[in-house]
Amino acid sequence: MSADNPTPSGQQPSLLRNWLSLTGLVIVIGSLFSFFLLFLLDAMATFSNPYVGILTYIVTPGFTMMGLVLTIIGALRERRQLHGARGLMPMVVIDLTRPRDRRVLGFFIGGSLIFLLLSAMGSYHTYHFTESVQFCGQTCHTVMQPELVTYQHGPHARVSCTECHIGPGATWFVKAKISGTYQLYATAFDKYPRPIPTPIKNLRPAQETCEQCHWPKKFVGNLERTYNYFLGDETNTPFTLSLLMKVGGADPTHGPEGGIHWHMNVKNKVEYVATDVARQKIPWVRIVDPQGVVTEFRTKGFTNDPASFTIRAMDCMDCHNRPAHKYQTPNDAVNLAISLGHIDRTLPWIKTNAVYALTRDFKTETEALQGIATHLAERYPNEPRIRPVIDVVQQLYRDNFFPEMKASWKIYPDNIGHKNWPGCFRCHDGNHKTEDGKRTIKANDCNACHTILAQGNGPELLQLSPAGQAFKHPGGDYDLTCYDCHNGGL
Ligand code: HEC
Ligand code: HEC
Ligand code: HEC
Ligand code: HEC
Ligand code: HEC
Ligand code: HEC
Structure with missing residues (x-):
């Protein structure tokens, strides 16, 4: 040269x-x-x-x-x-x-x-x-710890974070990398919010993530779900419930149309307006059927123009909002541990005491583990059987509570049911009516979404009824909505 x-x-x-x-x-x-x-x-x-x-x-x-x-x-x-x-x-x-x-x-x-x-x-x-789970979940340690831990215990533990949070294609890839760069900055300079707010802004729609793996036309039919509860009495009395969930399907070529999956956007479009950020208050709902017939439902108090709010089309994530990060409630976590024999049911009042140990407020995990150990040890002095129980309850805490990120069941409502959060009852509460008042979104009919096949304990539990039984509430009769009393700690 x-x-x-x-x-x-x-x-x-x-x-x-x-x-x-x-x-x-x-x-x-x-x-x-x-x-x-x-x-x-x-x-x-x-x-x-x-x-x-x-x-x-x-x-x-x-x-x-x-x-x-x-x-x-x-x-x-x-x-x-x-x-x-x-x-x-x-x-x-x-x-x-x-x-x-x-x-x-x-x-x-x-x-x-x-x-x-x-x-x-x-x-x-x-x-x-x-794109790896390692990068998304482990790099920023404390920040993603709650999501990583709950993800590892969920049904999607083998699905990588990006399959749901980014999905395929170039545009979302670029968007994700841009917001990811900001997140790296936020983490490095300790600028991230605690807890991380949901619903996530600009989350890619379910059609392009969930539905890439789950075929929305699939006919699911009835699913059997058994719940094992233990009451908060001295003997920790078991109460078991067997529900037949009418999940159904939304496509008539693959099975009868109807049931819970009727809402999926295969044929009917369900749209709604939420007046709070967490989408827990839904005063207005509109359905557009395949013929284009529009039906609007609203609650009595809601007189505003829905167009002045963001109208959201319902998709999988409006019910399955915790498919990968389920923070178990103290009540559910303890019920499960007792039913699996991890917590000794013969210890008097153990259900109540374990739930109480988990529901108290702690600033750090170390403080919490210590607090749990002291509380249970004080309640059962001279009782050697409490040692293994302390270990189990501490593990329940590590799996579901993240005080450093302020993440727990309290922050992230699960919309799939109606016991601890409004969930389905956000719309199915009997208050959503058409203008003429003639049509109401189905509510209070306990057999509309599921039938109770069996309930109770002992011989009572063996009385199976395919036609469904009336719910025999273990706390006695009530005239409130479930989540008025049940909050995860009860
Ligand atoms: C099966 C799909 C799926 C997978 C896999 C998944 N997520 Fe999520 N994630 C969601 C959904 C759905 C939400 C809730 C979105 C909403 O409410 O707007 C969410 C919420 C979050 C949030 C917000 C805070 C929270 O707890 O709700 C973070 C952070 C997050 N995910 C990180 C991750 C990380 C890290 C991984 C991998 C270790 C991962 N996600 C894997 C579906 C998924
Ligand atoms: C990359 C593929 C993939 C994506 C994307 C995906 N899933 Fe899944 N999903 C799976 C697999 C695999 C299973 C586990 C199936 C099994 O073990 O029976 C599963 C299981 C489920 C289940 C059944 C859970 C249970 O308790 O048995 C639900 C509900 C579900 N997914 C909803 C969703 C939702 C909602 C989204 C979108 C946020 C989503 N999935 C995204 C692959 C995926
Ligand atoms: C109206 C609320 C609602 C909507 C919308 C919804 N689901 Fe479901 N889905 C349910 C309920 C309730 C169940 C019963 C299982 C349970 O209780 O956990 C279920 C069950 C499932 C299962 C488990 C089926 C099995 O065979 O184990 C999968 C997978 C699933 N849904 C995927 C989806 C996908 C994908 C979408 C979006 C296209 C979707 N769901 C939309 C409420 C809904
Ligand atoms: C955003 C509001 C909304 C939410 C949330 C919602 N639904 Fe619905 N649902 C509707 C509307 C609207 C209809 C149609 C009512 C009608 O046709 O009169 C409906 C209809 C149904 C039906 C009857 C379907 C048929 O066969 O005609 C079932 C079952 C059902 N919902 C179950 C559920 C379950 C279970 C959940 C919670 C996991 C849920 N819904 C959450 C709005 C909602
Ligand atoms: C709009 C549909 C719908 C109606 C109406 C409904 N349920 Fe449910 N229910 C559900 C769904 C969905 C779940 C499943 C939640 C889950 O996946 O764990 C559920 C779960 C339950 C559970 C188990 C709760 C838990 O999380 O441990 C009980 C008990 C129950 N329902 C009782 C009732 C009673 C009593 C009524 C009548 C007042 C009723 N349901 C009406 C949809 C409905
Ligand atoms: C007036 C308050 C109140 C209302 C409303 C209420 N419950 Fe309860 N529930 C209780 C009490 C109190 C207990 C007994 C708690 C115990 O002994 O551990 C209980 C126990 C239960 C249990 C068994 C214990 C456990 O571990 O969860 C289930 C399941 C249950 N309720 C479901 C429901 C459902 C579903 C609804 C709505 C249809 C509902 N409850 C409405 C107060 C209420």
Whole structure:
């Protein structure tokens, strides 16, 4: 290679011979070297550590790029000084008959190929790494801890975070990376909200995430669900309930249309307005049937124009809003642990005491674990059987309560039922009527969504009734809505 104003010796001094470029080159070489070492470590190590991933695929390539930029800036400045203010690219003449030019060209092409290969490999890995559960869930430790832990215990533990939160396609990928970059910043500078608010703004619609795996036309039919409860009395009396959930389907070619999945957007469109951010108060609902007939329901108090609110089309996530991150209520968690035999049911009042231990407010996990141990130990002095129970209750706490992020069942309502939160009763409460008052969204009919096959305990539980039984509420009769009394702690 030669330039149009060769130096007296006929050799052009290297443009790289300046402090900036040399520093840049040292950084490039150093970071490439670390990249190789880290890459080998990541590929061969049997453990998986998110920090190795972050260093390998984000930090080191960052340094390489920075080094390259420094080198180029240095070279440009050097050339400016050599060629004065002309600054124009000197004419490059490559004469392949000259061995030096051949050598330089060879190095140049070889070097470029290696660089391209490395950056292709690097970006491929960076891409995969930033899409991994490891990256989303573990990198920012405390921040994502609640979501990661609950996810690992959910039915989607083998579905990666990005399948639901980003989905396929380029536009959402870019959007996610932009908001992801902000999240990295928020985490690094401790600017993130605690708890992380839901519903997530701009979450990709269910049609493009959930429905990529779950076929909405599928006919589910009836599902049997058994609930094992224990009452808060001295003997922790069991109360079992067997429900036949009428999930049904929404597509007449695959089974009778109707049941709970009738709401899916296959044929009918259900739209609503929520007056609070958490979408717990729904005063207005509209359905558009396949013929285009529109029916509007509203509660008595709601006189506003629905168009002045955001009208949302109901999708899977309006009922299944906790498919991956279910924070169990203390009551559910303890019921499950007793039914599995993890908590000894023969300890008097253990249901009440365990639930109480979990419902108190704690600032940190350490404080909570300590608090649980002291409380239970005080309640059962001289009782060796309480030791294993303390371990179990502490584990329930670790799995479902995250005081550092203020995340727990209290913050994240689950909309699938109606016992602890309004859920289905947000609309099915008997207050949503058409203008003429002739039609009401189904409510209070306890057999509309499920039938009670069996309930109670002992011989009573064996009286199965396919036609359904009336609910025999263990706390006696009531004339309130379930969630007026039940809040997860009762
Ligand atoms: C099966 C789909 C699915 C998977 C897999 C999934 N999520 Fe979620 N995630 C959701 C839904 C649905 C919500 C609630 C959205 C809403 O209410 O707007 C949510 C909410 C969240 C929230 C908001 C706070 C909260 O607890 O509600 C965070 C943060 C989050 N997910 C992170 C993750 C991480 C990290 C992973 C992987 C470890 C993951 N998610 C995997 C579906 C999923
Ligand atoms: C990448 C594929 C995938 C995506 C995306 C996905 N799921 Fe799933 N879903 C699964 C798998 C796999 C299972 C577990 C099936 C099993 O084990 O029987 C499952 C199970 C379920 C179940 C049954 C849970 C149970 O308790 O048995 C529900 C409900 C569900 N998903 C809802 C959703 C919703 C809502 C979304 C969107 C937020 C979603 N899924 C997104 C793959 C997916
Ligand atoms: C009106 C509320 C509602 C809507 C909307 C809804 N579901 Fe469901 N779904 C339910 C209920 C209730 C069940 C019964 C299971 C339970 O109680 O946990 C169920 C059950 C399921 C199951 C478990 C079926 C099985 O065979 O185990 C899957 C999977 C599922 N739904 C997926 C979806 C998907 C995907 C969408 C969106 C296209 C959707 N659901 C929309 C309420 C709803
Ligand atoms: C956003 C409001 C809304 C929510 C939330 C909602 N529904 Fe509905 N649901 C409706 C409307 C509107 C209808 C149609 C009423 C009518 O046709 O008179 C309906 C109809 C139904 C039907 C009768 C379907 C048929 O066969 O005709 C069932 C069953 C049902 N819902 C179950 C549920 C369950 C279970 C949940 C909670 C997991 C739920 N709904 C949550 C609005 C809602
Ligand atoms: C709009 C539909 C709907 C109506 C009406 C309805 N339920 Fe339910 N119910 C559900 C769904 C959905 C669940 C399942 C929640 C889940 O997946 O755990 C449920 C769960 C339950 C449970 C178990 C609760 C738990 O979470 O432990 C009981 C008990 C129950 N229903 C009783 C009743 C009684 C009593 C009535 C009449 C006052 C009634 N339901 C009316 C939809 C309905
Ligand atoms: C007036 C308050 C009140 C109302 C309203 C109420 N409950 Fe209860 N419920 C109680 C009390 C009190 C108990 C007994 C608690 C105990 O002994 O542990 C109880 C116990 C239960 C239990 C068994 C204990 C457990 O671990 O959960 C279930 C299931 C239950 N109720 C479901 C419902 C459902 C479903 C509704 C609405 C249809 C409802 N309750 C409405 C107060 C109420």
